[in-house]
Amino acid sequence: MATFWTYDYVCSLHEEWKFLRRSHWTKVKVLYIIARYVPFLFIITDIYLNFSPSENPKKCKILVNIYSSLGVISLTCSECFFVLRTYALWNGNRIVLVAMLSTLFAIIVSFIGICFSAIATSYVTTSAVPGITGCYRSSTSVQFFMPFLLLLAFQLGLFILTLIRAFQTWRTSNGGMHTVLMKHNIFYYACGLFLSAVNVLAPVMFSDPAYYSLLEDLQAFVLAILATRMHLHLWHIDRDVHGSEILACISMSDMSSGDRTITTL
Incomplete structure (x- = not known):
């Protein structure tokens, strides 16, 4: 990975x-930088955690806490991109935005609470996987899959909002930006739902908790790549269409009709 x-x-x-040189500095650009570069720290921490021999449980727990924090940050930033995209698809509907952000906040708080309570109550041991000399946390299956079950529910909610908007606008929307947004969102949610479902089922599929970490990493990496790649692609499309630097964030035109435009989130 x-x-x-x-x-x-x-x-x-x-x-x-x-993109970094020519786009204006906005909150969404900062979000992009965090989503793009936090996984580098996540990878470094994970590699050190797995391959650096350690007999000190306290040191292991500190590393696991850092690793988990970076993973939560990465997943949150990735989901935030698609909260903003769904908000754009709904033509800047504030009620939809507040509902999505409130739900995301509640889920992230629950995610953090479950994750770190699992770390605090789990025991740290060396891995049984051949070639892995480091340490990992060993928690109950419920403590592992509950955060991903919450994430699965949130992604399903965004997916439903996207589908509702698609059915509402499929006759009236002929803008290329709208089509790109819709395809990106559906593809992202399909990947996110699949990976979340795999992580929920991981305790059933694997008996050794050492393998759970691999699936956690995979979801964080794939969602970060999709979110940042799609944002980068959207920025370049908009720049080519307008021939200027109108957008430094997710901006959409022709969202629902030819004379109705959302230019900035």
């Missing part, structure tokens, strides 16, 4: 550098 993340970063480096 470290190789996969590095390869993706190198492949998109030219486009990303152009």
Whole structure:
């Protein structure tokens, strides 16, 4: 996964550098930078946690806390991108935005509470996986899958909102930006729902908790790549269409009709 993340970063480096240099500084740009570069720290911490021999349980718990914090930050930033995209699809409906952000906040708080209480009550041991010399947390299956069950429910809610909007606007929306947004959202939610479901079922599929960490990492990495790649792609499309630097964040045109425009989130 470290190789996969590095390869993706190198492949998109030219486009990303152009985006970072030419786009205006906004909150969404800061969100992009956090979502894009926190996984580097996440990877480094995870590799050190797994491959650095350690017999000190206290040190292991500190590393697991750091690793888990970075994972939560990465997942939150990825989901925030698609909260904003869904908000744009709904033509800036404030009620929808407040509902999504309130739900996301409640889920993240619950996610953090369950995750860190699991770390505090779990025991730390060396891995049984051949070649893995580091330590990992061992918690109950409920403590592991509950955060991902909450995340699954939230992603399902966003998916339903996107589908509702798609049915409402499929006859009237002929803008390319709207089509790109819709395709991106549905593809992202499909991947997110699948990975969340896999993490919920992980305790059933695998008996060794050491394998759970791999699936956690995979979801965080894939969602971060999709969120940042799609945002980068959308920015370049909008820039090509307008021929200027109108957008430094997610901005949409032709959301519901030719004469109705949302320019900035």
